[in-house]
Amino acid sequence: MSDALHELTVREAASRIASGDLDPVEYLGCFLDRAARLDGKVRAWSNLDADGAREQARLLSAEAKAGKLRGPLHGIPFGFKEEFAVRGLPDRSEPNGPEGPIASEDAAAVARLRAAGAIILGKTFMPGRTGNPPTRNPWNLEHTAGGTSSGSGAAVGARFVPAALGEQTFGSNLRPAAFCGVSGIKPTFGRVSRKGMWAFSYSQDHPGVIGLTMDDMALILSVIAGEDPADPTTVPASSLPSSIDPADVKAPRIGLVRNFFPELTEPEMQAAVEAAAGKMASSGATVKEVALPEQFGLVWHTHRLVLSSEGSTLRAQVEAGALASGERVSFAPGGHGVQRLGELVPANYYLHAQRIRRMLIRQMTSYFEENGVDALLTAVTPGPPPKGLASTGDPILLAPWSHLGFPAIAVETGQLTSEGLPLAVQLAAPPLADYQLLCVGAWIESAVGRLPAPPLT
Amino acid sequence: MRLHPKLSVDEAQQWLLDQATLTFEVGRSPELEAAVRPFAEAMAAVSAVELPDDLEPQFP
Numbered sequence: 001m002s003d004a005l006h007e008l009t010v011r012e013a014a015s016r017i018a019s020g021d022l023d024p025v026e027y028l029g030c031f032l033d034r035a036a037r038l039d040g041k042v043r044a045w046s047n048l049d050a051d052g053a054r055e056q057a058r059l060l061s062a063e064a065k066a067g068k069l070r071g072p073l074h075g076i077p078f079g080f081k082e083e084f085a086v087r088g089l090p091d092r093s094e095p096n097g098p099e100g101p102i103a104s105e106d107a108a109a110v111a112r113l114r115a116a117g118a119i120i121l122g123k124t125f126m127p128g129r130t131g132n133p134p135t136r137n138p139w140n141l142e143h144t145a146g147g148t149s150s151g152s153g154a155a156v157g158a159r160f161v162p163a164a165l166g167e168q169t170f171g172s173n174l175r176p177a178a179f180c181g182v183s184g185i186k187p188t189f190g191r192v193s194r195k196g197m198w199a200f201s202y203s204q205d206h207p208g209v210i211g212l213t214m215d216d217m218a219l220i221l222s223v224i225a226g227e228d229p230a231d232p233t234t235v236p237a238s239s240l241p242s243s244i245d246p247a248d249v250k251a252p253r254i255g256l257v258r259n260f261f262p263e264l265t266e267p268e269m270q271a272a273v274e275a276a277a278g279k280m281a282s283s284g285a286t287v288k289e290v291a292l293p294e295q296f297g298l299v300w301h302t303h304r305l306v307l308s309s310e311g312s313t314l315r316a317q318v319e320a321g322a323l324a325s326g327e328r329v330s331f332a333p334g335g336h337g338v339q340r341l342g343e344l345v346p347a348n349y350y351l352h353a354q355r356i357r358r359m360l361i362r363q364m365t366s367y368f369e370e371n372g373v374d375a376l377l378t379a380v381t382p383g384p385p386p387k388g389l390a391s392t393g394d395p396i397l398l399a400p401w402s403h404l405g406f407p408a409i410a411v412e413t414g415q416l417t418s419e420g421l422p423l424a425v426q427l428a429a430p431p432l433a434d435y436q437l438l439c440v441g442a443w444i445e446s447a448v449g450r451l452p453a454p455p456l457t
Numbered sequence: 458m459r460l461h462p463k464l465s466v467d468e469a470q471q472w473l474l475d476q477a478t479l480t481f482e483v484g485r486s487p488e489l490e491a492a493v494r495p496f497a498e499a500m501a502a503v504s505a506v507e508l509p510d511d512l513e514p515q516f517p
Contacts, residue, residue: 190517203517233517298506301499308496329481331492337481338492344476345496346458352503354514361515405517 005030006159007453010076010216011243013162017064017075024064024075028057028119031077035160038456043135044145044155046082047089048122053077056119072219072242074117079155079164081148082126083198084110084207089123107196108231109165109207109224116223121161124151127392134389139181139421139454143385146176147392149210153180156210159453163211163220168402169200170307171381171395173208174410178380178424179393181412181451184210185217185438186398188431189405190235192221193228201310203233204303204402213450214409214442215244221434240435244442252440254280254427255290255373260297264396266383272423273379276413276448283447290371293363295356300396302353302360303403308342309350315339361404361431368430375427375440380410384417397426407434409441414448422451463504470497 005027008016016022032050039045060075084107085091091103106114114120126148127134135150137143138158145154149166153176156164166173168186177184185208192207199205207224211217222242228234256277262270281287329337368374382394401408408428415423427444429437458464458472473493474485483489 203515295506298502301502304495304499305503329483331483331486331488333492335488335492337483337489340481341477341492341496343480344473344493345500348460349458349500349503351514352460352506352508353499354516355508355512356503356506358512358515359508 006034008162009213010073010162010211010219011213014072014074014076018069020064024057024060024119025054027075028053028077028121031121031160034158038158039160041136041141042138042145042154042158042160042456043133044124044151044158044160045079046123046125046132046151049089049120052088053119053121060117060119069117071116071223073113073223075119076117076163077119077121077161078113079121079124079152079161080110081152081164081166082123083167084123084165085196086110086120086123105196108193108228110196112224113220124149124155124164126151136389137179137385137421138456140385140419143387143419143421144179144389144392146179146385147172147395149173149208150176150179150392152210153177153182153184156180156182156212157454158456163209163216165224166208166210167197168206168208168398169204170402171398173206173210174380174398174408174426175393175395177210178410178412178422178426179385181422181454182210182212183214183217183412183441184208184410185221185434186401186408187221187225187434188235188237188407190233191225191237191434193226193231193234195228195230199314201307202314203310204307206402214438214445218242218244218435218438235432237432244439248439249442249446250439251284251286252374252443253286253288253372254440255368255371255376256287257292257376257378258289259291261378261397264382265379268417269379269381269383269423272413272415273377273425275415276425277377279413279448280444285443285447287377288373290373290376293367295360295363296400298356299360299400299403302356303399305345305349305353306357306403309345310342312340312342357403364404364406365430375429375437378426378428380424380426384419384423385421387419401428406431407437409437411441411444412448412451414451458500460504464501466497466501469500470494473497473500
């Protein structure tokens with residue numbers, strides 16, 4: 001157990017708070033102090049509600065002293081990607097809109113955390129939104145922190161908060177976790193309600209967790225997962241264990257993917273994947289080289305058609321407003337017009353893509369058992385975190401699991417680039433095998449170890 | 458746009474460019490051509506896939 005409060009895992013801190021060994025006010029103060037000293041460099045927080053958090057902490061402290069614990073996260077501070085509605089904080093209902101009114105209720109995941117005793121510390125930046133500065137990587141401030149959840153990734157990476165929620169439609173929960181030297185899970189689609197979150201793609205938006213350990217993510221996921229009548233896509237799956245049972249952390253069977261993904265991966269990153277696979281094998285894992293079905297290559301095409309169609313439908317009103325205001329339609333990379341190309345996808349192509357998607361889900365659901373593997377191993381991104389803040393990196397290796405809805409995690413390999421940036425790997429498992437995948441990740445943590453906090457001063 | 462027989466990338470590209478100029482009231486440009494190219498490739502790829510009649514679309 002670490003003595004530095006900002007290095008405590010959620011499990012450790014919650015245990016100390018429950019036993020009376022740690023006061024929520026003191027614990028929160030550690031994070032507020034770090035943010036005050038360091039967030040001017042990192043730029044993770046878009047709305048740090050320090051006063052509101054102190055008030056919550058004082059109340060939770062009194063309750064803990066009276067022997068009342070609200071739940072397993074009593075006194076644990078959390079950050080939230082801007083797209084989550086948080087009661088009492090300004091809400092923006094779409095990515096480039098003006099700051100809207102104060103939200104009157106929490107997003108479903110936020111509400112569940114609050115009910116479990118979490119301290120709602122604030123919202124984290126979504127780079128790319130109008131007026132938002134790019135978030136910097138706490139491991140090297142000249143590099144990006146990752147995708148649109150980069151504020152959440154950087155907040156956890158910099159130890160401004162022990163855990164945060166992000167969201168992944170393309171590749172934006174696992175990428176910032178990987179780039180910032182921590183862990184992330186994109187759960188099975190439907191595990192976590194999307195109610196109260198900004199929508200980009202009806203069938204591909206995944207609320208996700210960014211945390212320090214697999215066990216922490218199991219705990220948090222057990223709180224936020226579950227069927228929600230307000231979100232018809234949530235699945236009536238059985239509840240998830242709130243901790244990783246050590247008996248379930250066994251040497252896993254890893255499928256090292258040899259087609260599609262390596263072709264999209266840069267040599268330095270692929271070398272990190274190979275080194276991680278070698279370390280896993282030498283630590284007792286069964287690592288076998290596998291090839292994905294030939295038709296798997298369609299997944300990037302179907303993802304594009306579905307994402308753009310659903311996105312342009314959701315954004316039709318916004319785009320019409322922009323056009324009416326005389327905004328020029330630009331088709332340069334990142335331009336306004338590129339966001340609108342989904343309007344051109346014919347309905348029969350959208351539906352055909354969705355039929356192919358079902359075929360791929362069926363194929364890949366049985367693939368794991370047929371090939372005797374618990375998880376598939378690839379890189380998270382084609383390369384290390386890019387230098388500069390203009391790009392948040394490439395999500396292409398994350399798109400398949402976002403599209404198929406399979407759970408995926410980012411796990412650090414313990415390796416750093418010559419510029420001091422973390423190198424992580426991605427593992428994916430069949431639908432609803434979220435807990436089993438976290439157990440695989442926990443075994444890798446034990447074999448490889450976790451990264452410490454970055455040398456940020 | 459037709460699904461069968463399958464489209465070529467060039468056919469899809471031409472169709473997308475025609476639709477883009479009508480929808481967005483813009484002229485053709487190298488930027489527009491580059492932007493629609495991945496969509497043309499995606500349309501061509503999926504149109505080449507024959508599926509069983511009873512395979513329903515995936516909706517959450």
